[in-house]
Amino acid sequence: xxxxxxxxxxxxxxxxxxxxxxxxxxxxxxxxxxxxxxxxxxxxxxxxxxxxxxxxxxxxxxxxxxxxxxxxxxxxxxxxxxxxxxxxxxxxxxxxxxxxxxxxxxxxxxxxxxxx
Numbered sequence: 001x002x003x004x005x006x007x008x009x010x011x012x013x014x015x016x017x018x019x020x021x022x023x024x025x026x027x028x029x030x031x032x033x034x035x036x037x038x039x040x041x042x043x044x045x046x047x048x049x050x051x052x053x054x055x056x057x058x059x060x061x062x063x064x065x066x067x068x069x070x071x072x073x074x075x076x077x078x079x080x081x082x083x084x085x086x087x088x089x090x091x092x093x094x095x096x097x098x099x100x101x102x103x104x105x106x107x108x109x110x111x112x113x114x115x116x
Contacts, residue, residue, distance in 0.1 A: 001082040003110035010076035011102035029097035046079035
């Protein structure tokens, strides 16, 4: 099985404007979706990410508060998934609950160094 990182790019404006009830529905949708993926053998792990963090850049390792968002999106979470191929992951990603509130999913294959 190949591994894939599914990054969840959340629409900041959409999330700022949803009600607490809608936020609870979104959280429950993610929980139910993750449970289903686990039962089907696709889910390795996943979590939401805090809005704040630390950024270390350059040779001098300059430390800054971050992340710095240059768009109306932020990476709000991730799922580490496994499947036989990219096409399977694409079909799985289309069902991600983040799409319900204007989010985007980005699929990144995990390098398999044994294949290099």
